[in-house]
Amino acid sequence: MKNILFIHQSAELYGSDKTLLLLLKHIDKSKFNPIVILPFEGPLKVELENNRIKVVIAPVLKLYRKMFTPKNIFQFFKDIKKSFNVINDLNEQYNFDLIYSNTLAVLLGVFYAKKSGIKHLWHVHEIIESPKFFTKIFCKMLSLNSNSKIVYNSIATKKFWDVTKKISLKSEVVWNGLEVNQNNISKEEKEDVRKLIFKCNSSEIIIALVGRISRWKGQKILLNSFNEVLKTHQNIKLALIGSTPPNQEFFLYELEKIIIELNISDKVIHIPFTKEIAKIWQCIDIAVVPSIEPEPFGLVAVEAMLAKKPVIGSNHGGLTEIILNNETGFLVKPKDEIELENAISKLIEDPKLRQEFGENGYNRAVENFSISNYVSSFEKIFINI
Numbered sequence: 001m002k003n004i005l006f007i008h009q010s011a012e013l014y015g016s017d018k019t020l021l022l023l024l025k026h027i028d029k030s031k032f033n034p035i036v037i038l039p040f041e042g043p044l045k046v047e048l049e050n051n052r053i054k055v056v057i058a059p060v061l062k063l064y065r066k067m068f069t070p071k072n073i074f075q076f077f078k079d080i081k082k083s084f085n086v087i088n089d090l091n092e093q094y095n096f097d098l099i100y101s102n103t104l105a106v107l108l109g110v111f112y113a114k115k116s117g118i119k120h121l122w123h124v125h126e127i128i129e130s131p132k133f134f135t136k137i138f139c140k141m142l143s144l145n146s147n148s149k150i151v152y153n154s155i156a157t158k159k160f161w162d163v164t165k166k167i168s169l170k171s172e173v174v175w176n177g178l179e180v181n182q183n184n185i186s187k188e189e190k191e192d193v194r195k196l197i198f199k200c201n202s203s204e205i206i207i208a209l210v211g212r213i214s215r216w217k218g219q220k221i222l223l224n225s226f227n228e229v230l231k232t233h234q235n236i237k238l239a240l241i242g243s244t245p246p247n248q249e250f251f252l253y254e255l256e257k258i259i260i261e262l263n264i265s266d267k268v269i270h271i272p273f274t275k276e277i278a279k280i281w282q283c284i285d286i287a288v289v290p291s292i293e294p295e296p297f298g299l300v301a302v303e304a305m306l307a308k309k310p311v312i313g314s315n316h317g318g319l320t321e322i323i324l325n326n327e328t329g330f331l332v333k334p335k336d337e338i339e340l341e342n343a344i345s346k347l348i349e350d351p352k353l354r355q356e357f358g359e360n361g362y363n364r365a366v367e368n369f370s371i372s373n374y375v376s377s378f379e380k381i382f383i384n385i
Contacts, residue, residue, distance in 0.1 A: 004033065004096065004099070005087065005100065007060050007108050008060070010044065013044055037058050039059060102125070120147050127295075152173050153174070176374060198239060198283065203235055206283065213244045214248065222238070222288055237267055240269070287300070288340075293317075295318050296318050305365040312331075313330075330343040
C-alpha cells in the first residue's frame with residue numbers, strides 16, 4: 001500500500017476542493033492510504049472525515065498577493081517550521097511514498113519534498129496571467145527537480161505552464177471528473193425550489209451563473225447582457241449562485257450596486273454558496289460561464305451538462321475543451337456583451353434547442369468527464385511514480 005500525503009490550500013467546496021474530495025472518496029483504499037493537510041476547518045474537512053480520511057490542520061505555505069510585507073514574510077517562515085514539524089511527525093508514522101500538492105497556491109509540498117527526498121506530484125488547477133512576477137516564480141518552482149510529476153487539469157493549463165522542456169517531460173493532462181447524480185427530484189420538488197429559492201413561477205426561464213463572486217468570473221458582463229435581453233424577454237430570471245472569497249465582500253457590493261442602477265432587482269437573485277447545488281442545477285434552464293480570464297478547466301460547465309442544461313461559456317481556456325459550440329451550448333467571445341446577449345436570447349426562444357444541447361452535453365460529460373476516468377488516471381500515475 002502507498003501512503004500519500006495530500007496538501008490542499010482550502011477547506012471549502014468549490015472547484016479544486018471538489019476534485020480533491022472526489023478523488024479521495026473513490027480512490028482504491030486497498031492500494032492507497034491518503035492523509036490530508038488543510039489550512040483550516042471547513043466543509044471539505046467534514047466531508048473527508050465522513051469518508052474516514054484522516055485530516056490534519058496546519059499551515060500549507062500559501063503564496064498570495066499581499067504576503068510580501070515584513071510581517072507576512074516573518075509569519076511565512078514561522079509557518080514553515082510549524083508545518084515541517086507536523087509533516088515530520090506524520091512521516092514517522094506513515095513513511096510517505098508520495099506528496100501530492102493540490103493547486104499551485106500550496107508551497108509546503110514542494111518545499112518538504114526538496115528537503116526530504118520524497119517524491120512530489122503537483123496538480124495544477126490555475127492559469128495565472130498576472131502579475132507576471134507570480135507567473136515567473138511558479139515556472140521556476142515547477143522546474144525544480146523535487147517535482148516527480150506535474151498533472152494539469154486541462155490542455156489549456158498545460159500549454160500555459162509548459163514553457164521549458166524540463167517541465168514538459170514531467171507533464172500530463174487529466175481532465176476533472178464528476179459523479180453522475182441519478183437522484184432527480186420530482187416535478188413538485190422542482191416547483192417548490194423554483195418558487196421558494198428562485199422566487200419565480202413555472203413559466204419563467206432561469207439563467208444561472210454558478211461560481212465564486214470575484215473580479216474575473218464575469219458577473220458584471222452577464223448583468224449587462226441580461227439587462228439587454230430583458231428588453232425583449234420578460235419571462236426570465238437571473239441567478240448568481242456563490243459567495244465571495246474571504247475578505248472580498250466588496251465584489252458582491254459592486255454587483256448589488258449595478259443591479260440597483262439597472263433597475264433589475266426584481267429579476268436578479270443572489271444565492272450564497274450551498275451544498276444543495278445538485279438540486280439547484282436541476283431547477284435552472286440555462287447555465288452561463290462568462291469568465292473574462294481563461295478558466296483553467298471549468299468544472300461548473302460539466303456540472304451543468306450532467307444536469308442536462310445547455311451551457312454558454314467564454315471561448316478561451318479549459319471551457320473550449322468541455323463545451324462543443326452549437327452542439328452542447330455556445331462558445332462566445334470573452335467580454336463581448338452583445339455576443340453573450342445573442343446566445344442567451346437564442347436559447348430563451350428555442351426550448352427544443354435547450355433540450356437538444358442538454359442531452360448532447362450530458363452524453364459528452366458521461367463519456368469524457370466521469371469520476372471513474374478521473375480516479376483511474378490518477379491511480380495509474382501514483383503506481384508509476
